[in-house]
Amino acid sequence: MSENQTKQPKIVGGGFVIDNPDLDRILTPEDFTEEHRMIGETVRGFIEGEVVPQDEHIEKLDYELTVDLLRKAGELGLLGADVPEEFGGVGLDKVSSTIINESLAKGSSFALSFGAHVGIGTLPIVLFGTTEQKQKYLPDLATGAKIAAYCLTEPTSGSDAMSAKTTARLTDDGEYYILNGSKLYITNAGFADIFIVYAKIDGEHFTAFIVEKEMEGFTLGPEEKKMGIKGSSTRPLFFEDVKVPKENLLGEIGKGHRIAFNILNIGRYKLAAGTVGAAKESIELSAKYANTRKQFETPISNFPLMRKKLAEMNITSFVMESMVYRTAGLLDEAMQDIDYSSNDAGAQAAAAVSEYAIECSINKVYASEGLDFIADEGVQIYGGYGYIQEYKIERIYRDSRINRIFEGTNEINRLLIPGTLVKKAMKGQIALLQKAQSLQGELLQLVPGQTFEGTLEQEAHYLDMSKKIFLLAGGLAVQKFGTKLEKEQEALANLADMMIDIYALESALLRTRKQIARTSEEKAVSMIEMTQVFAYEAFQRIEALAKETLASVESGDMLRMQMSVLKKLTRTNPVDTVALKRSIAARVVNNERYTV
Template sequence: MMATIVKGGSFVIDSSSWESIMTPEDLSEEQTLIAEAAEHFIENEVLPHDGELEKLDYKLTVQLIRKAGELGLLGVDVPEKYGGLGLDKVSSTLISEKLAKGSSFALSVGAHVGIGTLPIVFFGTPEQKRKYLPDLADGSKIAAYCLTEPSSGSDALGARATAKLSDDRTHYVLNGAKQFITNAGFADVFIVYAKIDGKHFSAFIVERTMEGVSIGPEEKKMGIKGSSTCPLILDQVKVPVDNLLGEPGKGHVIAFNILNIGRFKLGAGCVGAAKDAISLSAAYANERTQFGKPISSFPLIGEKLADMNIATFVLESMVYRTAGLIDAVLQNIDHGSDAAGVQSAKGIAEYALECSINKVFGTEALDFVADEGVQIHGGYGFIQEYKIERIYRDSRINRIFEGTNEINRLLITGTLLKKAMKGELPLMEHAQSVQESMLEPTEQSDTDERFAQEKRLLATAKQIFLLVGGQAVQTYGLELEEQQEVLARLSDMMIAIYAMESALLRAEKITAKSGEKRGELASIMTSVYVHDTFASIERAAKQSVAAMASGDLLSLQLSVLRKWTRHTPPDTIRLKRQVAEKVKAAERYVVV
């Protein structure tokens, strides 16, 4: 059965059904086996060497990456005809999640299989794919991605590395430096961005053995200490013209599309790391005694465990929903064709907005979970002997990776507005309709139907977003992109809406397919999250309208917001205690 293709960003104006989304409860037997294989590899091959890996043992890291390749864990996204498995994005997501328990090693693998290999998968010529992909898929060669420069971080297109075509037109001469390159210490293949003639931003496949390629010293980092992070120096490097990746001057197409999938996979990794933090924290809370009893028995510790579990449940729901969307858009592509890569990249770009949402929410959720985990551990959480300390340090880079969260917040709103201007989404028509109806009476009563109040709050959240977004377009016009504070708040509303809806649809699915009792915990977590998050949407909306309006117009809009946001909250303290009891009993992340 062919899945319905959903327009990226349409969640802010349309409703979805639980039948239409992918959740972890829908995993096939094959996908479950893949997840188990990845988990088994981490538990039995990587974690026993955890201490050595954290000391940055190149030889051991490469050895384990190659062992992962032998198991097929590196080739999931590589087409079968080029030595990979060519599996779906849900399978790829599962591997990213399960490997996350391997800390820095997971980053080394993630950089290799994602941003290192996918540029060739998506944009390589048949010859380039035949030459490089089989070795990348089995780990014989390891890849790195080289975009950032000392003078250009978020402004990727401001790169100063140059490429000049030789007089005989057989090669390009590359000069420049790249910074903060993951896997640089041992990578064999580098995806390097440089400007042809200092103007045309382009991508190249550079090999470590090419004359003029050198690697700078390892950076001394706050976290992710077990991964290699070095500068790459290019000094008169002769790169064959056949190693130009994609078209000259079209490097931005490759860079931005690869960042989309990188952001999504980063969100998946955050799911795995958050689950690890919950297991460590719940076990410690049960074991640690103070005042004659386990600290897990204290309500404030229980509330922390509940909040950690709820945030992870919501993130997991978002990530697998997005994986399902991507798989649906890729299903009609002939993956055996030479054009499949470019078509796949275009399909994934449809959900660039959702990929950024996953990245922002996931990295901030993990930071929250890790921080609370340290707090539960108390003083021991500050000691390196306890893994929660490392999770806390390692998590911080994620909000900077793959475009800072500030940049991604601007991209979320900017991408939606571009879709609207291109006629891909009737956003402004919906915004106009909301504005015209804002003075109409609002029915606040809820039925006895399961999730009735949560559904109403979600619908209201979408109305609020359209009201504020429409007002922003009217107020600022073409200057809206300069109003970054308002754009960020609009993005926060979109993130919250996607998160609320993903959790709600998943809870509905579990309840519908497995019954009220089995769906009880998911329902409780969804109710808590929706009500808590609705308050943040209300706050962001009020801050935004206060920045855009004054006098009678401001009074009117604040009055409308007060009317729309009026509701009776549930007893979230009681509900969180129920979640906490489940987490404490299981000593791990729980959904049912």
């Protein structure tokens, strides 16, 4: 972000449902600096040169090889991207660390081991550790001399993390905490040295601790046999009277949730960055295969239904990429002034990250489901070969499935997205309720049967109407259910999906408009066409979601009245998406890769 941007008022998290941000406040991949591009090239070179040739061995769960590769990544400064320079890292901006995450994707299981170490493993100490803890642990974590893991899930507590059974008790001399309990599905467990562990002090106060592998009473269970990401270590942990020095308590007693949830927020958007890389690889693999595979004496890439798949894969990737880097820009701006050496660094970090919890969850849901769609279509393009392990698309398909489960299931994230928005509104942090109340007056001024002549004017109209539809449906749901809204999970999920499509559409639209302003319409034609398709199809989804929500909230004459209002908001001109997708697919087929 530029110096001028940092002086502007903060962009309110979740505010996109009622506000229209300026183009200069939105980061896009086209804004990358030369340094950003060099970082991406460095990572891709490392993955191609060091990791991909060892892929078969990594998939057989070779701990020593994975650790060796992590240390080589540390030598390049990649493990220390999010670690401040004063604690042995390189202190890059959040855009750079996002580029690193995306560029690692071709490394498959290694990318997960890397991500767990630098993200959820190391960041709790970076953001919430004391100066002494940072000085003790971060230099080794930044080089790979020590590997980190994150330990939250338990056999009886997955989505309900706060119901953890692992306990901690302060010894009579006040020098140690005694940990008892277990953790499940811990990535990097087989070779990690440092573990961020959550336990309840005296069975009540949810708190984080830094636990070292050598501490007596700490043991590991066997490796889990997984569907995908087979080259990553996933094992249970057991704590039997483990003595943890009191100085290894991380953050504040009883405030472990502040660490856990904010680290998960960062993990969610970083997960989305990884899926962007995997999506691009899937498109490249699929396009190349479609050009070489012949049926009926012609390459299958000539068949319209194959091209339709490639076009939709490319559009989904474009939207994913637009959302991820927009969010990276928001986090970068929010976190750039954190003083990591100060006593309240944790409070600063919590405030910065939690501001964009909604956007992080949106990224996680859309990108994980987007990659699943892209990988599935890739397998379909390969046909029977796509089901054979010899082909990388089969691995991507299996590996992608976990993304909808970890870092908070997509169901939990869907509840969090509108739930967090309502909480912010109740606290007066966002003028959501006032905007919803003023909607009726705006509806009276709507002009029916509008025509749109300028480029992307109709798509901007879809976005504007989508926000009004969300306010209409959301406002009625809040009025109807009040404090019981959290129990109406179907309505919350519908509102979440509306918010996801709104954020996705706005991200794509703003990116495309910014590119037009930077170059020309002719040079941005690919982005324009993808935005046109996505906008039209997203608008249809939002209308359907609104109808279902209104029908669950109202009935009789009131429902008919609200449906007439919705009809007024959803008037559309048909869009020839068939022609647009053919045009998009032609570029993908010709370039044999993701194309913007």
